[in-house]
Amino acid sequence: MLPSAPVNQAAPVNQAAPVNQAAPRRGRIGGIDLARALAIVGMLAVHVGPTRLSDVSGRIYALPHGRASILFVLVAGVGVSLLAASRTRTVATARWRLAWRSALLLPLGLLLQDLDHRVLVILPTYAALFLLAIVVLRLRDHVLVVLACALTILGPIVYLVGSTAYPEAFARRAAAWSDPVADIALGVFAGPYPLPVWAAPFLFGIWLGRRDLRSAAVRVALVLGGGAAAVLVPAGASLLAEVVGEAASPPAWHALLLATPHSQMPPWLVGSIGSAFLVLGGSLVIADALPRLLAPLVAMGQLALTFYVAHLVILHAWAETLRSGDVANAFRTVLTLTAAAALAAWLWRRAFRRGPLEALLDVPWLLTAGRRKGPGRGP
Secondary structure, eight states: OOSOOOOOOOOOOOTTSBSOOSSOOOOOOHHHHHHHHHHHHHHHHHHHSOSOOOSHHHHHHTTTTTTHHHHHHHHHHHHHHHHTTOTTOBHHHHHHHHHHHHHHHHHHHHHHHTSSSOOOOOHHHHHHHHHHHHHHTTOOHHHHHHHHHHHHHHHHHHHHHHHHHOTTTTSSOOOOTTSOHHHHHHHHHHSSSOHHHHHHHHHHHHHHHTSOTTOHHHHHHHHHHHHHHHHHHHHHHHHHHHHHOOOSSSSOGGGGGOOSTTOOSHHHHHHHHHHHHHHHHHHHHHHHHSTTTTHHHHHHHHTHHHHHHHHHHHHHHHHHHHOOSSHHHHHHHHHHHHHHHHHHHHHHHHHOSSOHHHHHHTHHHHHHHHHHHOTTOOO
């Protein structure tokens, strides 16, 4: 998830009790922040470089295409569980925090979409997903994972039927501030990040956030299981698609076998969720093994919302300078911007607990805490 959160694993409990009665708080898990940073870097790569080249270097460069944004959403789900895991926070408080963040991210995303960066902004979908989290926050683990699995299949079917019956409504257009309210709602539900499809990785993330992410067994399962799904499911679907062939009339059910990025179909969705599991599991391991070396990237992940917004503003101002159809040039741009962002995040975190926009997400509770402390007391 974009904002900061405490790191405790827990299942939902009684409404009046704190959300987590489990393990004691042991500080942030750096691997989650690292995975969040890698998602930002992956989206940056997609936004500044080529994603449709057929040569080897082009295919390697395009690996984040359709995967980085799924990782971003899955880690957001993990963050929801961690947000709700504090011993001092009730379910009601967690829901109010999610509602506040949704209320801020929706207009921010709509305003950003009006900029000239040619990027489909994901923040309005984040806002909708946080509202969904309010509803599912207390679901038991087995119900949550069954719902996530069901949406992995049913979400793409809803999208396919909808885009066949109402192609104009399901066009790849992101909602912007200048749109009517009805178009904004439709853009969130059926736009470039259709809610029925993208709810699946988000719910898997909430379920993962309740696991013990410090456990070696969990990390191994994420890496092995995620890696297998990332490779085998799209490959198997592509082979099956060649056998089945194309349908002659709508709805074109053969489209359910598509594994192309952002097709919204099950093979792409499962493969991308698998790659997100793989990256998260690997990040958890690597961040613990190399904490000092990766500290700047971890700090960048802790300021993910700030840097997501910043990269859109930068693209608005200097898109022609930064974008390139050449893999080597695009890679140098990504590396330079990532290094600058990581260094800036590391320096910022040495002076402040939260990033500029991350602090905005916590404003009501920070003000409340300040009133409880009274005058003359420090943070």
